[in-house]
Structure formats: C-alpha cells, structure tokens
Amino acid sequence: MNSNKKILLYFIVSSIAFQTFSQRKRKDYLVTFTTPFGKMHAILHNETPQHKKNFLKLVDDKFYDGLLFHRIINTFMIQGGDPNSKKAKAGELLGNGDVGYKVPAEITPELFHKKGVIAAARDNNPEKASSGCQYYIVQGQVWNDSTLARQMARSPLRTYTEEQKNVYKTIGGTPHLDGNYTVFGQVIDNLWVIDSVASQPRDKNNRPLKDIAMKITCKKMRKKKITKLYAYTFGE
Template sequence: MKKILLFTLIITISQQITAQSKRDYLVTITTPWGEMHAILYDKTPKHKTNFLKLVDDKFYNDLLFHRIIDGFMIQGGDPKSKTAKQGEMLGDGDVGYKVDAEITPDLFHKKGALAAARDNNPQKASSGCQYYIVQGKVWNDKTLKEQMARSPQRVFTDEQKQVYKTIGGTPHLDGNYTVFGQVIDNLWVIDSVAKQPRNGQNRPLKDIAMKIECKKMRKKKITKRYGWEF
C-alpha cells in the first residue's frame, strides 16, 4: 500500500511539474505610446522571481522612465520617481537590496532585451528594482568589431553578430549586466520613448509613466500570438 501511495505521489508531482513547464508569465509594459509584451528567462531565476514579485506588488505602477538615451536604452524602476518633482535628478532610488549577478553569454543585449541596472560594485550585482530596455542601433562589420573590442573577455557567436547587424542592440554591455528578459512585440514603443526630449541628466522633459502587469499563460498561446519560441 505504501509503495502504491508513494508511486501515486511521484506521478502527481511529475504531472504538476509538467503542467507548470507548459505555462509561463507574459509581462505587459504599458507606456503613453502603447503596450509591449515581454517574457522573463528561466536561466536568470533570481531576477525573474524578484521582478515578478515587484510586479505582483504593483511596485512599478506610476513609476517613470527616468533615463532615456536615443540609440541606447530606456531606464526605469526608481521608486523615488513616483513623487519626484519635474526635472529632479533620479537614479539612486532602490529597495534596500541587490540581486546576485546572473550573467549568461547566450542572453545578450539585442534590441528589446530587458536587463538589470546596477552600480559599480565589483560583483556586478543588480539593483533590486531598476531595469532598462535596450534600444541600441544596427551595426556593420567595422562598427561591430569596434564595439566588441570594448568587451575583450566576451566571445560573440556568429548568430549574435548577425542579430547585432540586423535587429541591433548594445554589444558593449554584454558580460557586464544581467539580461533577464526580452520584449517580444511592439519594439517601436521603445523608439517612441527613447526619442522624447530630455535634459542634461537624460531625464525626459515630460514625465513618462509606466504600468507593468503579468499574467500566466500557456507557452503555446504566447508562441502563437507573439511568435516567441521557448
């Protein structure tokens, strides 16, 4: 009897794990110019868990994209931005903890990459809340080689080089920051945010608020709707 019960328990747990693997979280980031959707990588579990918790707590709602650089990236997640005065310098707000670096060579800074901001700590640990979305630019062979030279310790695959020469991104950041997700549609929204007028500290002259939600969805449905392959 005990063996039967144990076997039944193993089967039940196995079924639960299988069912769990068939679903994932779809993240919706809303801006004044529209929505973009993103997935979070299982290869960066600490960042994924932390980001989902903050989203579930509605932490990001009404925060600002406080730093934008056209041709580079858009950054948000500073909790101080919710009540900041117009023109006030932002970027040093946090939640009191860091997330261990989870830098993985095959998760790189192509356009739409969701990555964690950080200070200059030698462990490259990430901010507990601030993140950026890569806009970047498209590179040719010459300019890409120059960018790659800025990260001599990083080995770029042929596929990654091709992405940087077609979709674009910011290759010199590879190996230095944790990429933990990817925007999978409406990349033009990033462009819309990035091109807004900004001051000398790269803060938009007009506040750009965000709202972030997440919903668990079947992976097949995400693939069918957005073309993302898990």
C-alpha cells in the same frame, strides 16, 4: 497500510507531482508593460532565476505602477524602476532610488544585449550585482562589421557566435554592455514602443521633459499560446 497500498499511494503521489511539474514547465509568465505610447509584452529568462523571481515579486506587489522612465538615450536604452520617481518634481534628478538590496549577478554569454532586452541596472560594485528594482530596456542600433568589431572589443565577453553577430547587424542592440550587466528578459512585440519612449525630448540628465509613467503586470500563460500570439520560441 499493507505494502500494495503503499506502492499504489507512492505512484499516485508521484504521478500528481510529475503532472504538476509538467504543467509548470508548459507555462510561463507573460509580462505586460503599459506606457503612454502603447503596450509591449515580454518574457523573463529561466537562466536568471534570482532576477526573474525578484522582478515578478515586484510586479505582483504593483511596485512599478506609476513609476517613470526616468532616463532615456535615443539609440541606446530606456531606464526605469527608481521608486523616487513616482512623486518626483519636474526636473528632479533621478536614478538613486532603490529597495535596500541587490540581486547577485547572473551574467551568461547566451543572453546578450539585442534590441528589446530587459537588463538590470547597477552601480559600480565589483561583483556586478544588480539593483534590486531598476532596469533598462535596450534600443541600441544596427551595426556593420567594422563598427560591431569595435563594440565587441569593449565587452568582457569578447567571443560571439555568428548568430549573435548577425542579430546585432540586423535587429541591433548595444554589444559593449555584454558581460557587464545581467540580461534577464526580452520584449517580444511592439519594439516601436521603445523607439517612441527613447525619442522623446530630454534634459541634460537624460530625464524626459514630459513624464513617461509605466504600469507592469504579469500573467501565467501556456507557452504554446505565447508562441502563437507573439511568435516567440522558448529555448528549452
């Protein structure tokens, strides 16, 4: 092959690679949570690539289908992803099931615990590594200046932007969890589904008295379409 053909081939390959990269940048995954109370849609953050990759793999494997929201606390959060919950007997204590590995912490101050946030559950390991499968979705509550200050004082982050403070005072959330758990996603519509799940009757271990099963699916979609459908603006 002569030099001119080599140069032409190089530019063709480079062009294909660039187009593939651009298309990948223009698309992302839309995650759908289906519950007995309705559906809600979510995106996963690129700032937490290990959590995003792990969650999408589990969803693709249909790992979550049929599992329960096994722990609910009104004005706080709803939690699911325990594999033991799929065939659990009524009243059985749940929350200890896992997939045999942890995901390294990817805690970043830009991702905070506002309402609708998807974050990884974890045990008390000092590295703050996440459960490989259990997650929670924040409900939280709306705070005023004085109550928010007390909540933020409990967070290792300590420093908040004015925008973040305003979100906590309007949309709400759980500020004291910031810096302690990895936030890796965000529900972008139908936040009332979280309220419906969180408000159900529960036992002393915060398990719903009536099972609340989930199904989670994902679909790759153009970001512009996600923005048009759900008014969510990507941060890139």
